[in-house]
Amino acid sequence: MKILVCVKQVPDTNEVKIDPVKGTLIRDGVPSILNPDDANALEEALKIKDEKPGTLVCVITMGPPQSEDMLRECLAMGADEAYLLSDRAFGGADTCATSTTIAAGIDKIGDYDIIFAGRQAIDGDTAQVGPQVALRLGIPVVTYVQDVKLCKEKLIVQRQMENGYEILEVQMPCLLTAVKELNEPRYMSIGGIMDAYARHVTVWNHEDVGLDPKDCGLNASPTQVFRSFTPAPKGKGEMLAGTVTQMAELLKERLTEKHYL
Amino acid sequence: MAVNVIKESCRGCSICVKSCPFDAIKMENKLAVIGTACTGCGVCVEKCPFNAIEKTEEQKESVDLSKYRDVWVFAEQREGALMPVVKELLGEGRKLADEIGCSLCTVLCGNQVDGLVEELFEYGADKIYLAEHKELESYRTDAYTTVIHDAIKTYKPEIVLLGATHIGRDLGPCLAVCCNTGLTADCTRLEIDELDKKIKQTRPAFGGNLMATIICPNHRPQMSTVRPGVMEMARRQEGRKGQVISIPVNFNKEDIRTRILEVVKQVSEAVSLTDAEIIVSGGMGLGRAEGFDLLKELANKLGGVVGASRGAVDAGWIDHSHQIGQTGTTVRPKVYFACGISGAIQHVAGMQNSEQIIAINKNPGAPIFEVADYGIVGDVYEVIPALIEAFDK
Numbered sequence: 265m266k267i268l269v270c271v272k273q274v275p276d277t278n279e280v281k282i283d284p285v286k287g288t289l290i291r292d293g294v295p296s297i298l299n300p301d302d303a304n305a306l307e308e309a310l311k312i313k314d315e316k317p318g319t320l321v322c323v324i325t326m327g328p329p330q331s332e333d334m335l336r337e338c339l340a341m342g343a344d345e346a347y348l349l350s351d352r353a354f355g356g357a358d359t360c361a362t363s364t365t366i367a368a369g370i371d372k373i374g375d376y377d378i379i380f381a382g383r384q385a386i387d388g389d390t391a392q393v394g395p396q397v398a399l400r401l402g403i404p405v406v407t408y409v410q411d412v413k414l415c416k417e418k419l420i421v422q423r424q425m426e427n428g429y430e431i432l433e434v435q436m437p438c439l440l441t442a443v444k445e446l447n448e449p450r451y452m453s454i455g456g457i458m459d460a461y462a463r464h465v466t467v468w469n470h471e472d473v474g475l476d477p478k479d480c481g482l483n484a485s486p487t488q489v490f491r492s493f494t495p496a497p498k499g500k501g502e503m504l505a506g507t508v509t510q511m512a513e514l515l516k517e518r519l520t521e522k523h524y525l
Numbered sequence: 526m527a528v529n530v531i532k533e534s535c536r537g538c539s540i541c542v543k544s545c546p547f548d549a550i551k552m553e554n555k556l557a558v559i560g561t562a563c564t565g566c567g568v569c570v571e572k573c574p575f576n577a578i579e580k581t582e583e584q585k586e587s588v589d590l591s592k593y594r595d596v597w598v599f600a601e602q603r604e605g606a607l608m609p610v611v612k613e614l615l616g617e618g619r620k621l622a623d624e625i626g627c628s629l630c631t632v633l634c635g636n637q638v639d640g641l642v643e644e645l646f647e648y649g650a651d652k653i654y655l656a657e658h659k660e661l662e663s664y665r666t667d668a669y670t671t672v673i674h675d676a677i678k679t680y681k682p683e684i685v686l687l688g689a690t691h692i693g694r695d696l697g698p699c700l701a702v703c704c705n706t707g708l709t710a711d712c713t714r715l716e717i718d719e720l721d722k723k724i725k726q727t728r729p730a731f732g733g734n735l736m737a738t739i740i741c742p743n744h745r746p747q748m749s750t751v752r753p754g755v756m757e758m759a760r761r762q763e764g765r766k767g768q769v770i771s772i773p774v775n776f777n778k779e780d781i782r783t784r785i786l787e788v789v790k791q792v793s794e795a796v797s798l799t800d801a802e803i804i805v806s807g808g809m810g811l812g813r814a815e816g817f818d819l820l821k822e823l824a825n826k827l828g829g830v831v832g833a834s835r836g837a838v839d840a841g842w843i844d845h846s847h848q849i850g851q852t853g854t855t856v857r858p859k860v861y862f863a864c865g866i867s868g869a870i871q872h873v874a875g876m877q878n879s880e881q882i883i884a885i886n887k888n889p890g891a892p893i894f895e896v897a898d899y900g901i902v903g904d905v906y907e908v909i910p911a912l913i914e915a916f917d918k
């Protein structure tokens with residue numbers, strides 16, 4: 265069995281702060297991490313490998329050269345092969361163009377039974393790349409997967425819904441997007457970390473995956489960022505003063521005046 | 526669109542490097558160099574004090590955009606009932622359609638769902654594209670994608686809106702690939718450009734730290750998923766009528782590659798945060814689970830419901846279904862009480878559109894006061910009983 269996992273290196277958005285004076289994003293010292301949902305995606309692949317020895321787990325990413333660090337982390341967790349799609353031509357891609365490139369890379373790797381992706385990447389929270397890769401490869405997709413069971417040629421998966429979940433049967437090959445409830449990602453092993461640095465990471469550019477630059481990156485992105493801005497803080501309102509009872513009375517008065525009560 | 530550095534004007538001050546949300550700019554020999562991570566967002570263009578960065582628009586040949594007309598709303602139903610977000614989309618869709626001067630349509634898929642037709646008209650739909658089939662009874666990616674993609678090809682909508690529900694976020698990306706167009710996820714604001722009548726879609730990025738306005742200039746339809754709870758619901762107009770257009774269902778059973786074996790509902794205490802007019806929310810400042818009893822008392826008094834910060838949910842004081850914020854529910858009640866909540870950006874993201882925000886916190890420097898209409902500095906265990914007493918009178 266061969267399992268591919270789509271992983272992405274993202275800035276740890278929990279650490280991103282806004283400079284209150286300049287209104288800009290402060291990224292100094294913000295670490296890059298393996299996207300959290302992708303860690304769940306990889307864990308699930310590794311769990312299947314633990315169960316079925318001989319399973320090959322490959323990680324694939326599209327990103328700048330420094331994404332290699334994250335791929336080595338994945339190798340240290342237990343992945344067998346790592347692929348980096350990196351090219352100037354891939355830059356500025358929206359989800360549509362990203363999925364074209366990743367699908368081209370996956371086609372070249374070939375022969376997969378299951379592809380895992382994260383539900384969403386925390387830098388954009390779009391949750392689009394997973395299903396879009398599946399569509400481009402012509403394979404079925406199940407999103408929001410919180411449980412996976414192998415059952416001969418099929419998979420039995422739980423798909424999370426807002427008010428519970430569905431149990432679905434899906435044919436292989438297929439693509440599943442992982443939510444954090446799926447599992448608890450393992451840590452890198454010490455041996456794995458030592459090893460990972462000696463391992464080979466395959467790097468492919470647009471020619472390697474057979475794409476014309478006009479079908480990649482910014483050139484192939486239907487959506488464009490028209491402008492981006494830091495959200496304006498809502499103006500500060502009135503601070504009530506006095507004793508607790510006075511403040512309570514005052515609030516009641518204000519809300520009554522405005523017809524909220 | 527591309528961003529370029531005008532070499533003659535760049536002084537190497539590196540303000541752009543710091544301002545770039547995507548870490549895409551490097552300094553090389555005292556000159557800014559734009560790297561591959563650039564998304565063309567243009568933040569640096571505004572920040573450069575020397576006007577040394579420019580943004581250029583490329584004219585692309587494009588599909589014939591003029592053939593595309595009308596605003597479509599995906600009328601997501603589950604077990605024969607419309608999802609609340611559909612009414613919000615109809616509210617927003619109406620404004621967009623009026624501004625463009627076109628019709629507001631819905632696309633409804635299901636099995637024996639003609640009962641919803643009247644409701645959709647009364648909430649503002651002018652036309653309903655209706656697909657009925659046994660295989661469409663509950664949502665499945667392959668089935669819904671095929672049918673709706675066919676309808677889009679035939680009727681060519683200019684704008685397609687879906688709720689950012691677990692279903693909408695599955696269907697949206699698949700339709701976008703089939704139609705070879707863009708999709709903007711989780712929008713919180715939509716507006717029509719006065720000049721070119723194209724849609725501008727605004728959404729949070731980087732966990733709400735940054736907002737981005739996205740356009741889709743050369744592809745059709747322009748597609749967005751919209752966060753539930755953000756837009757205002759359409760008003761129902763009794764007796765309003767429209768046109769039903771049946772759309773064909775062209776797939777074989779074996780084209781649908783997933784099968785639903787079972788649907789499991791996890792019943793959590795019925796909290797309808799999105800419909801509530803008054804929400805009393807508690808956070809870590811409550812200090813213990815019992816604090817929520819006090820909030821419940823205030824909420825009951827005002828006819829509201831209880832919400833919570835993630836801090837309180839993680840502490841195990843209240844069920845996750847009460848969580849408000851980026852990873853919880855987005856709400857816009859008339860009145861929102863934040864009791865012992867610090868006002869972290871992820872929480873504020875889910876409640877800042879409330880009409881009136883009242884913050885109760887013992888730390889006068891708590892960020893929640895920055896978004897509050899009324900602030901009370903004090904201990905929740907003193908303030909809430911005083912409020913209950915005041916509202917009692």
Ligand SMILES: Cc1cc2nc3c(=O)[nH]c(=O)nc-3n(C[C@H](O)[C@H](O)[C@H](O)COP(=O)(O)OP(=O)(O)OC[C@H]3O[C@@H](n4cnc5c(N)ncnc54)[C@H](O)[C@@H]3O)c2cc1C
Nearest residue numbers: 808809810834835836850851852853865866867872887905
């Ligand atoms: C990816 C991500 C997603 C997240 N999503 C969400 C989300 O959806 N929703 C959410 O809420 N959070 C979310 N968070 C968490 C968020 O960052 C904050 O940690 C959380 O909102 C803090 O909860 P809190 O305000 O209750 O607690 P704290 O930040 O601990 O604040 C407690 C407040 O209570 C005050 N206080 C203490 N005692 C009293 C008293 N007796 N009387 C009055 N005031 C008192 C304190 O002054 C303080 O301001 C998310 C975080 C991450 C990283």
Ligand SMILES: Nc1ncnc2c1ncn2[C@@H]1O[C@H](COP(=O)(O)O)[C@@H](O)[C@H]1O
Nearest residue numbers: 270325326381382384385390391392393
């Ligand atoms: N550049 C990328 N390289 C590899 N996988 C990606 C990339 N972007 C997104 N993905 C995958 O798609 C998922 C959803 O991403 P997004 O649509 O950006 O929220 C992620 O969790 C990844 O598994």
